[in-house]
Amino acid sequence: MEVNDYYWYSRQITDQLAPKISPKYRPIVLTAGGAGAWDLAITTLVGALSEEDVVITTAEKDALRELMEYLREPLTYLEQIRTSD
Secondary structure: OOHHHHHHHHHHHHHHHHHHOOOOOHHHHHHHHHOOOHHHHHHHHHHHHHHOOOOEOHHHHHHHHHHHHHHOOOOHHHHOOOEOO
16 A cells, blocks of 8 residues: 555545544544544544444455554454444
8 A cells, every 4th residue: 555545545434434433532533634643543543443332344444454554553453343244
């Protein structure tokens, strides 16, 4: 993945999934994304989805996996996220 793809996919997945998380984490994710701090936005989003037991699609989880791997972040919380399909 190239850096421009990383930014584009980060914006897309954040816009798609941020409405599903609670107001406890949503402002952090959206503010970090708005400031271009995608590393913070994506890791916080993954943590929130896991902690709040939000169910997402397999495609959304795969997209998050690619982003987390690009960031070289551990996949521990990502693995805990349930999928609907």
